[in-house]
Amino acid sequence: MLAAFDNLLMDDRPRMLAGLRRGLIEFLYFGFKNARSCLFVFSFMAIVLLMPRAGLFGIPRYDLLLLVALGIQFWMVYAKLETWDELKAVCLFHMVGFALEAFKVSGSIQSWSYPDFAYTKLFGVPLFAGFMYASVGSYIVQAWRMFDLRIRHHPPYWMAATIALLIYANFFTHHYIGDYRWYLAACALGLYSRTVVIYRPLDRDRQMPLMLGFVLIGFFIWLAENIGTFWGMWRYPNQLGAWSIVHISKWSSWSLLVIMTFTIVASLKHIKSKIHIAEA
Known part of the structure; x- marks a missing residue:
């Protein structure tokens, strides 16, 4: 049924x-x-929402x-809703996300924690956590196909890879040498200022700034x-006593992480033939 729905969309x-x-x-359709x-x-x-905190069946x-x-x-x-190549991209981002998680929950950093017991915890991180990052990669992979995405005026590929x-690296180093996310965001803004994504919600191409x-x-x-x-x-440290909204600054962190994810997916899907590289 989902395959038929895909064909319809x-x-x-x-x-x-x-x-x-x-x-x-x-x-x-969008x-x-x-x-x-x-x-x-x-x-x-x-x-995640339905799973009892105590687990099931022990x-x-x-x-x-x-x-x-x-x-x-x-x-x-x-079910052929995802190709093996797309799964490889998702798995790679799972590993990238897990490495970041292991660093963030380590004893010297403790940006957040996973309080519950699990047999599948490694370095204090449950292995399922990488899938939360992989979800972002999965969305981009699926959206690329569903919307027939094409990118125009993409910056030189080595520049995109460098900023990613x-x-x-800044997610790790900002604990030691300062947070440079806004400088990186400014660089990304300049790098992608002319870049547009062309997508097809129905039968005509539309575009928006990437x-x-x-x-x-x-x-x-x-x-x-x-x-x-x-x-x-x-939990973040400020949520241990009582839950509070995640700080709005995390929005910027996630937006930067999406840029990195986009670069990974673009590379692994071998779509350079669909990308218009800006002339020097």
């Missing part, structure tokens, strides 16, 4: 639509395609969440992070 034959009716239908691209995100978040909830996340991923590949590496897409995705991740901390999946 991706049917870009010309429609005889105009005015308000076209705008409304394109808006609905929403449906985004929701479909969030298949893994929605499935995983639903399990199995801790962190361990069950790992099993469920693996099950969802392999089901998506089996610096963004990732940086706006990064910021919007970062905002929705920040909202999801508030849900996760509210349900006690992890």
Whole structure:
């Protein structure tokens, strides 16, 4: 059924639509395609919200969440809702996210913590945690296909890779040499100032600034992070006594992380042939 739904959403034959009716239908398709691209995100978040804190059948909830996340991923590949190449991109981002998590929860940093017991904890991080980062990669991978994304005026690829590496490094180094996220954000803004993403919600191409897409995705991740901390999946130090909203500065962190994710996905999907490299 989902495969048939995908075919329906991706049917870009010309429609005889105009005015308000076209705008409304394109808006609905835009929403449906985004929701479909969030298949893994929605499935995983639903399990997170429904899973009892004590776990089930004597199995801790962190361990069950790992099993469920693996099950969802392999089901998506089996049902041809995700290709093996797309799964590789998701797995790579899982490893990148897990490395960051292990550093952030370490004894000398303790930016946040996972308070519950689990058999599948490594360096204080439950293995399911990497899938929260992989969810971002999964969304971008799926959206690329659903919207037939094309990028125009992409900066030279080595520059994009460099800024992505610096963004990732800053998540580690800011504990020792200062936080340079706003300098990196300014560099990214200059780098992607002319870059636009071309997407197809229905049968016609539309476009938007790529940086706006990064910021919007970062905002929705920040909202999801508030849900996760509210349900006690992890806690920031200021939330140990009582829950409070995640600081708005995390929005900027997530937006920068989306830039890094985008670069990883773009590289692994071998889509350079669809990218227009800006001339010097």
